[in-house]
Each structure stands twice: as C-alpha cells, then as structure tokens.
Amino acid sequence: MRIPFIFIFCLLFSAGKAQEFAISNYDVLWNSQSKNSSESMPVGGGDIGLNVWVEDGDLLFYISRSGLFDENNTLLKVGRVRLRFPQNKLKEGFKQRLNLADGACHISGAQSGLQSDVRIWVDVHKAVIHIDIDHSKATNAQLFFEHWRFEDRATKKKENNQNSWKWAPQGDVKTYADEVGFENGSLYFYHQNKKQTVFDVVVKQQGLESIKDSLFNPLDGRIFGGFLYAKGFVNAGIEEGNYINTPFKAYELKTAKPSKRQQVLIALQTGQHLSPEKLKSETQKLALNSASSAKKDFKNNQRWWASFWNKSYIQIPKTADTTAYQVARNYNLYRYMLACNAYGDYPTKFNGGLFTFDPVFTDSTATFTPDFRNWGGGTHTAQNQRLVYWPMLKAGDADLMKPQFDFYQSILGNAEWRSKFYWGHNGASFTEQIENFGLPNPAEYGWKRPESYDKGMEYNAWLEYEWDTVLEFCQMILDARDYQNFDVKPYLPLIKSSLRFFDEHYQYLAKKRGSKALTADGKLVIYPGSAAETYKMTYNASSTVAALKTVLQNFLQLPNELLNADEKAQWQGMLTRIPEISYRDIDGKTTISPATVWERINNVETPQLYPVFPWKIFGLQKPGLDTAINTYKFDPDALRFRDSKGWKQDNIWAARLGLTDEAVKYTFAKLKNSERRFPAFWGPGFDWTPDHNWGGSGMIGLQEMLLQDVDDKILLFPAWPKDIDVRFKLHAPQQTVVEAEVKNGKANIINVWPESRRKDIIIK
Template sequence: MYLKLSRSLLTLSLLSLGSVALAQTAKPATNPQPTANNVTWHTLGTNENDSMPLGNGDIAANVWTEQNGDLIILLAKADAWAENGQIVKLGRVRIKLAPNPFADTVGFTQTLQLERGGIEINRGQNKISVWIDANNPVVHVQAALATAGKMSATAEFWRKTEPISAFAQDSSFAAVMSGQHQPRLKPDVTFPADANRVAWCHYNADSYYPYLMKQEHLESLLKKYPDPLYQRAFGAVLSGQGFVKTDANTLTSAKAQQSLRLDIVALGETAAASPASWHQHIMKLADNASSIDLTAARKAHDQWWADFWNRSWVHVSGSEEAQKVSQGYAIQRFMVAASSRGEIPAKFNGGLFTVGHDMAEGKEDKDNHSPDYRAWGESYWNQNNRLLYWPLIATGDTDLLQPWFTMYTKPLAFQKDRNQLYYHHAGASYPETMQFWGMPRLGDFGKDNPTNEIVSHWQKYHIQGTLEVIAQMLDQYDYYGDKAFVRASLVPFADAIVTYYDLHWQRDANGKINISPTQSLETYQLTAVNPTPDIAGLMSIIPRLLALPSDLTTAEQRTAWAKTLHDLPPIPVGKTAKGKLPPLGEGDPDGKPTILPAEKYGKPGNSENPELYVAFPYRIYGVGKPGLELAQDTYAARRSPQNTCWGQDGTQSSILGLTSEAKKAAIAEFNNYGDQRFKWFWKPAHDYIPDLDNGGDGMITLQNMLIQCDGKRIQLTPAWPSDWTADFKLHAPYQTTIEAHVEKGKVTKLHVSPASRAADVVIVKARN
C-alpha cells in the first residue's frame, strides 16, 4: 500500500480541528527578561572545565578563573581554519592583577549576564567585566578596583610558535600544493612587541585543498575555484593604554591604577599576502580599538543584545522541570548568537566553545586533548547541524541563519561542475558530511579511492539534507518575504537540487523515478529503494517552489519542477504488528498501517526513524492535516526512540500533537547537562561537548509545542501541556509576530502583529 499526497489535500477546516478563534487582546505590558536565566557562581574555578561562554557571533571565548585568582580567556573565531582543514583556536590569554583581590573566594561572584552579553566578576568593591563587542572585533577586559593595582596579560600557546623573522615557506610546499601530500600544521607566528603590543597569528602557507581535490578526482577544477584555506590568516593582538612589554608574550600596566582596560583585537583574513601584511592590518584595527569611546561602545553593545532578546522569547514555568527547560532554551539561543555571525556556521560538535589543555604534540584523544581537538573532526554533518538553525526562523534571528545558508549556496557552481564530472548530467548534490567549501569528508570518500563514489556505507548515497536546507530557506522567505534572497540564493540552489533528483535515476515501468541504489538516512544503507525522507522532501518543497511569485522563477523551471513532482513515487505504507516495523518493507497483514522508511530497505545500521521525516522536517503530516492518525501510529511503531542529542522524538512528536511525548523530550533535551561546570555545555552523547545539536533539538521541540504554521493558518498550543505556563513571542509567516500567555491550557493576552493576521490564529486543544 502507498500514499501520495497532493497540495490540495493538505487543507482542513478549522471546525474539524476542534479549534476556536481567539479575539486579539492588548499587548502584554511587560516582556520576560533574560536576567532570570543568568548564571552565577560563588567560587573560583580550577581549569578550562570551569569556563563560561561569551561571544559576538564571530569571536568567541571560554572565560574562567583559577584558584590563584587569574582570569583566563580562551579565544576562538569562526574563520580560524588551519591549512590541514581543521578549525583551531586563536590562543589563550592569562590575566593577572597585583595585588589580586580575587584570590579569595569569600564574597566572590562570577555572573554570565545574558541580557548584555558579558561576564562580570565581583568581590567586595572590586569588579572585572569581560565582553566581546557586538559591533567591533574586540574583547574588552575592564577592571574597577577598590585599591590601585597592576594588570598583566600573557599570550599562551599550546601549538608551536616561531618569530616572524624565522617564518619561511615549508620545503614541502610544491608537493603539498600539487596535491601529492597533505600539509602539516605549521607553528603560529609571533611578532615583536611593537608599540607595546603582543601580536600573533596562524598563517596557512599551504593547504589541504589540493590534496583533497586530487584524492576526489577533481584536479581539473583546481584553477577554477579558489583555495578556501591557502593564505588564510587569523590571530589576535593585546593592547592597553599605559601597558608596556615585560617579556616576549606579556604586557603589564606601567603603573598601579584603580581603573584598568585591556583590549584583545582579533582578525581573520581569507587571502593575506603574508603574515606581515596581516600584522599591518591588525595593528590598524588595534589603533581603532584604542580610540573607541568605551562608554558609547558598551551602550551600543548593550543595545544589540537588548534588541536580540526582544526579537523573541519563550519563558516557561509551572514546575522545576519547566523552569529548567526555560533556562536551557535561553542559554542555547545565547550560545548560537555568540557563535553564528561570522563567515562560517557554528559546528554542532562543540561550536566555538571546545576546551582542552597543554599537552605533547600527537598525543590527543577524546579524554586528553588540546583546545583544538573535537570528536568528529573538521566536517559538517547536515543532520546534526541543521538542528542549530531550524529554530532561528521562529526566533527572528535571520542574521544568525546566514552563515548556514551561505555554506550551501556559495559552492553551488563548484557542486554543479563536480556533478558533471562525476555523473555527466546537470544539477547538484551535496554530501551529508562535507567540508565547509562543499567537498565530501575524506574519511568517508576514502583515501586512494579509484572511483567517484563515497566508500563509507554510512554516507555513500546520503544527500537528502539539501532538501531540508531548501525547506528552511522556503520558511525563511515565508516568514520574512525577502525576494532578493529568493532570487539570488533559494531558487538557483533549489533548482540545481531538484534537477539532480530528476536526472540521476532511471524511471520505472510506470514512469516514476526509481531512487536506487540509495539509502534512507544513515539507518538503512546501500540497498534502500525510494527512501521516504527524499520523497517526502521533494513532495514538500516542490509545491512551495511552484507557489513562489512568478517573477522569481522562470516558466522553464516551473515546468521542470512540476514534471519531477508528477514523476515521484508515492510515500510507502505498510502494516506493522506489535509496534515493530515490518522487515524489508514486506508488511504484516494483521498489523496497523504505518509509513515505512523506504519502499524497500534492509537491516538497520543506525538509530534514526526515517519514516517520520514526513512529520519533521517536512510537515506533510501534522496537527490539523489529513492522515494524522496514520502518522501517530507510525510514531508509536518507531524502531528507535531517542530524545537527546539529535534524537528525533521531540521534533516529530510535537508536530504530531503528541503532548506527553513532546514534553518528555523537551525535559530530556534541556536537562541533558554536560560534565563541565557550565552544565549547558550539553552532554556529548553521540557527538562532542558542547553538543549544540542537543540544545537546538530542544528549541525546535518547544517551539512546535507552542506554535505550528500551515500556510496562513497559525495554530497555537498544538502540543502544550496544561500544567505548564508560558509567556512567548515567536515569529510566523507573512512577517507576523505572536505574543501570548498560556496557563492551564488557555491562551490569554494574545497580541498579533500585524493585527490583520489575528483572524488566521486558532487555538488547538492539545491531546496528551
């Protein structure tokens, strides 16, 4: 048995929902403030595992204290990608005060101030403020002391360093840049303390890119597409008014003062001619930073964070568990804001907040490592990383979404050419695991692989993630109406992906696309036929592409998309007995109908539920849509329950209106605390700490419990438990915002902007 849905079937009267329209009321008088979620500690730390996160979206830092009262800042930057294809830290700065009023725990507090993006340390009348300017590439450290003292700042390195005078091109340069050998990680470069400043950088004098291109049989494209790693330079400079050099890596204030200020300026360049040219540029930035009116800069910085927190919020109460969910939601959003305004998106496996300690070179493992280490390495996994970015559509954080979209749209021409070389037809496909410039991870492609097919059976045919990126882009357009984004980014990208699906596989006897050989996510590998996630993805996005304004697409594109939609095979449905999926898609005549992971599939190799992609991310089934019971039965029969890390229970149960399941998942996700002192560096589970896809998963779940949109219809509380109270502001399609209070299952204080959209809001009575 199969099921095929058309766009016309995805409508349902509001009466059949058991829903009622709610009249718009006055706007709530006050907004919940993020100060309720601030984190305060009352004792000094010991090491890097006692750090708090900070960032302006491009520059980030782990900040901690040690038992002697030293303040440590571990610096990271979104574009700090070394020549070996690995994202690394910038360095570490140790700050000392003499005498040090913070070397005693009595009366000590350290607070992460979410509302203003800063960390404040207090003891008595002594205060240190650390903040990374939201509008400038500067970390500011300000000390206000009861008694005059001196401050010193030392740049610390765990990678090898060499002075600029010793910098020279590696003798293996020709072999590396011809693709014969992989590069080695070079030492960082340090500069003389000119103008009483300490500066250092990492400079990519060669690159992993040619080696990877040769290994993956793409040498012919080397000259056409610029190397994304070669001559990339990144680093920082320490400076401060009245500070002087005291050794090669240390600045110290020349005299004791009650008010002290240190600036750490960071710079990344994608094509620096040399370390010396990078140094010239960062010294100019340091000059600019030193002349900044700090009072005005802090005011503008605070305003950025105030505006950010006022874009949206979800504040949950009613129980201790609810409050933990509320705080976890706010802190996850903060961590993404602190690390996703740069060139390249935040990584799911630690983001910019990984930590580690000094150790001998080449001795790293998951339990003993430098700050540069992370499990799952350098590549992006679409299935994991998508979870950081889905919730940003409803939060209104469109600026934080851009690096994610750009990572897919920027290499589109390269992907088209790669597709022609590999498959000799038009279109583009992107691998599930890829470098930020679009190439498959070599660990999956296979070293010395003579073919153009990925060797890893986990990833061999895994390409459906791009359909989900298109779905995210379409939501972005539906919510915010940016036609320029659609024209320049969405349509070219979507057209290439749909074209690939149309051309890559043969038609069957009925003229339907026969997607085989392929896989259904990572779970059903190699032998799957017509996988549900891919079919559901195309069924979801193509009608939405066809519905775009005609001035944003061409007649040729619309005709081709409509043909692909017509030629899709149906979503496979079988019968399931005793809560277990039928083997190999055969079905059980005595069971209940359920959606299957694919038309044909083998033994599972992972713990995903591909059949439920029809709920999330593709929302073909959901509250207020036809076939909800079928989808709910499918959820009940799922093979792999999981509600933390990238587990799918929360995202899928919330869409299906399964309130108790969604609530359980939200609690699990936002209580999945890590082993570090800042417990919202989520436990790694399958990934790495902080496990940011875990927090993103929780955000999606919570949002879907409160609000689900289908066309113009806005459904409130489709999976909201009656024993939780919520105050929220979230965004909806057609440039709409919804603010409301929910208590004991009732929605009050509803404010819809623009007011004309209030007629499209319905309240859904949640089921347990």
C-alpha cells in the same frame, strides 16, 4: 533584508507590551571560582566566542572565531588569555555573571580591601574583544597571551579526528606553529596556511586535478590573527607553562605603574592572501580606534542585544516545576550561544560551536590540545548542522541563518563540478560529511576503493547515496522568506541546482541499468538511495520523497518575479515525476515505511518520521495523522532507536503529533540542566561538548509544543501541559509574530502582529 515598515513598527511597539519578560531572569550567576576550563562560561558576539572562567584567582578565557581553518582543516582557537591581579585573588565576595541583556560577562571579587571589577564583552559589529577593569584603588595587573602552537606539532591517531584526515592520514600530519611577538607594550599573533593543504590532497584523491584551478579553495593562503592592545602595559618577557596536558608559552605584559582602571582590547582578522604585515597594521588600527570609541561601541552592543531579545522569548516562572524553569532558561541560554556567531563567515558547528574547551573533560582519553573537537573543524555533517539552524525560524533569527546558507552557496560551484566531471549531467552533488570546499571528506570518501567503484561516490557504508540533506537547507531558505521576508534571490541557483541533481542523476542511473529513465507511470526511481545514515541502498526512501515533494511545492509558490511561468512549468514537470511515500503494515496498523525496500540498517535514526518533521506532510489537522502516530508508537525501529540525547528528534515528532506526555518527557530531558557547570553545555551525545545539535533539537521541540503552523492556520499550545505556566513570543509564516501564555491553566493570546492573523489562530 527588506522588511515592511509596519512590521518593524510592530516589533518595536511590542517592547512596551511585553514588560513581563525580562531576560535578566535567566542570567547565570556563579558565587565561586571554577576548577578548570570545563567550568567556563560562554561569552561572544558577531562571530567570536570566548570560554571565560576564574581559576585560583586568575581570570582566563579561550578565544574562538568562525573560519579559523588551518592546513589540515582544523578549526583552531586563537589562544588563551590570562589576567592576574597580584594583590587580589578575587576570592572575597566573588561573582561571575553572564549578563544576557548586554551579552557581557561581569566578574568581581576582593582581597584585603581591594575590590576589582572586570567586564568582558565582544563587539557584535567589529571583531574586537574588550576587557574593562576597574579597581577600588590603584593596583597592578599582569596579562598573559598563552600560546600552545609555539612550534610545529605532530598530531597522531585519534587526535586527527580534529581535522579532515580523521583515521586515515596520508603520511605525517602536523599542526604548524603560529607567529607571536611583542610590539611596544602590545602583542601581535597570526597563523598563515602553508602552500600545501588538505585541499590539494583531496583533489588528487578524488581524481579532480584537471579542474583543480576551477575549484573553490577556502584554505589557500588563509591567514588569521590579531593584535592585543593593553593601555599602560609594558613587555615583561616570555614564560613557559603547562595547562591540562598542554605545554604553552606565555607572552607577558604588565602594568607600568599601578592604576585604578585598565583597558585591554584584542582585535582579530581573518582572510585569504593577506600579508602578515597588513593583518598586523589593520588589527592594530582597529584595536586603537576601538579603545577610543569603547563607550559608544558598548552602547551599540546593548542596543543590538536588546533588539535580539525583543524578537522572541520563551519564559517559564521560577515558581513552576524546577525542570520546567530550567527548560526555558536553557532555551534562552542556547539561543544566546547561537547569536554569538550571528555574522560568521562560516556556520556554527554542531560539534561545539565556538565554545569547546580542553578535550580531556569531554573524553578522558583525549589528552590533546584545546584545538581538539571530534568530527572535524572544516568538515560539516549536514544531518547534524540542520538541527542547529531549524529553530532560528520560530525564534525570529533569520538573519543568523545567513552563514549556513552562504556555506552552501560558496561550495555550489564545486558540487556542480562533481556532477559534470563524474557523470556528465547538471545539478549539485552535495554529499554528507562534506568539506568546507564542497568535496567529500577524504577519509569518508575512502582511500582503499575498488578500481571499478564510481569515483563520484563515497565508499562508506554509512554515507553512500546520502545527498538529500541539502534540501532541508533549501527549505529553510524558502521558510526564512515566509517568516521574515528574507531575500531568497541570491540563493535561487542553489535551490534549482540541488533539485536538478535528483532529477538528472536518477534518470542517469536508470538509463545505466536499462533502456528507460522513468517508471511506466512516469516516476523517478530513486535507487540506490539512503534514508539518513540508517536505511541503506533504499528504493524511494520516504525521507527523500518527502523532501523533494515539499521543496518543489514551496519553490513553486514563489512570485513570478522570482520564478517565471516557464520555469514554473519546468519545475512542475519535475514534481509530477516524484514517486509517492511508501507505507507498511505493522500488526494490522498502517505506518510510514522508511522506503519501499532497503538492504540493511546501519545507524539509529528514524527517517520514516521525517515526513512529520522537517517536512510537515503529516501532523495535527492533516490527513494521515493516525498513520504518523502509528509510526511513532508501533514501528519497532522507531521504538528501538528512541532517546533524548544528541541529535535524537523524538521530542519534535511527539510535539508535531500532539502527543503531549511524550513531548514533555523528551523535550524536558533534552533541555534540563547539563552535567556541566554551565547549564546549556550539553553533550557529548554522539558528537562533542557543547553538543549544538542536542540544543537545537531541544529548541525545536519546545517551540513545536507551543506553536505550530498548519497550512494557513496557527495552532497554539498543541502539545503543552496546561498545568505549567508559560509565556512566549514566537514567529510564524506570513511574517507573523504571536505572543501568548498559559496562566493558571488558561490559554490567552496577548498580541498578534499583524492583527489580521488573529483570525487564523486556533488554541488547542
């Protein structure tokens, strides 16, 4: 990213101006051990996530990493690590703290005069996990790598919801065994996909075998694993055990002699067409080098986390209403969880991210391995993914958005092939429930399809004709440039192709129905369409119309060096072809209609309010505010579908419309403490635990209560109750950062960067 020097200087200078905020106020501290993995604490960095807990004196953690997709497209965990001190069960004076300032977990406890302190942290810049152990006197330690994929294992019925087969496996499905072995007091482990994967079956199912060699395949030859290095430990054999329904083998290492300090490192690697020998040698080298540079690396980590927390914050004092304090703390905790995948090869999954735990604690009927999560691993539900990434703009985390943008960039070619192959036109066809190789999920595509049914379509009542969610990610890319000068140039082909699809495909469909491609007044007929998964077989869905209008208008604002005059004329022509948003009368009040017409309702979303968010066509100080408020207050479907759980967005719309009481009700309900021990492990909602689109929608709502952008203006506290003290630092368009507060009922601006934007601020 190219950020002007003055902007960087302002951000650094702000550290001296924001002394009242200390992220340590939101550390999570436990004074008792946990019952099981559902009471774990998230720890991570770079693209690695750990669930850490202490149970019966043993310290355990699961290891997850971005991109660990097996043959069935399950997002596998690396394994589970168990650390045991035979002379210390850690029960006297036990403490487990998530220290947000350095991103580490600190655990301490004593027994019979032996004090042990453990620090677990993940290097943000290298794929290395560190366990630093200090004792008050020399003692022994045991270390176990617990591994449940020690043999091929059949996955049946509901368990296939963890992979791309879902409810429609074609024959027997197996999770294949990993390789694990001792190496001179250390361990190596890896999983390498077999030649045949779900990709091959999907290509055949969808009739694309003739172009198979041209399609991007992220599962082919994928290998992932690592090397566990424990200084001063020796091999101690293999044990068998069972943890929460799942048998495992434990590869044990133990200290050769008692010592006061122990150091363990786990180096990881992921790639394609990499030999096991090379993976082993490279991760061994990484682990050994990191052992010698650990002090320097931890300081670099501390600097990274300090910079991260300096970018933005929301703070509510403990003296405030208890729920209000929880809301601010959990906002920051969830932002920490998102930052643990800052540099992932793949985006943070909405259905648990890197922090899923044993599934039976989310669903008592899911007596499966720790690899399980509902709604798949390599399958991406775009309507859910978007809510994970929208809040990163105001948080100043545009750099964290890159994995999500790169996900679409990587599958762009396959999405374009779909349009060419099935319909003979240009543009990228991105479906809902899309695989990490850009084709529809095979179960959602449908195995039992009418022979005459369009082969480019998902034969699915919820998903048919739903392909406009990619436009939200296109808008995020454009916004990231406006907020933080993010380099959009690599993603221009993605934006162009996504827009082109709608222009060409709906003219194509119109010509199949009749002799004209456009209406009498030169507009596209967006039929059949879909307003989210809810209003089906729509004519000009308002959510799609709003998306196309907004993305085109913002795209046309790019400077000439990114979009030349000829291109702008072309896209301006498409903009003139976009139809208008539809309205309907409800009890004498004008409201936004989901579409001009539709055939049926399938789900419980409210896409008639998408023109409020994410598209910001309606809102405070904008024309038609009364119409949008009428829609929120009187649309019978909007009222019937209203809720705070999961991916529900009522809190966001209430904030955008200035409905303070409603915004407080639904945002506070979202961000208050979860029912889990870790307060930001919400869910399952409609998906899984932790529910990341639950957290994301909560973040967005809270941000919108505090700061909104309207054209060139910035509204402060547009939906904030003045009787609750709050202080924040958030980002806005035109590379603006605002720090402000409500204190004792009075709103104050603390800092604005650049200062020239102060004149554009309106305090509501």
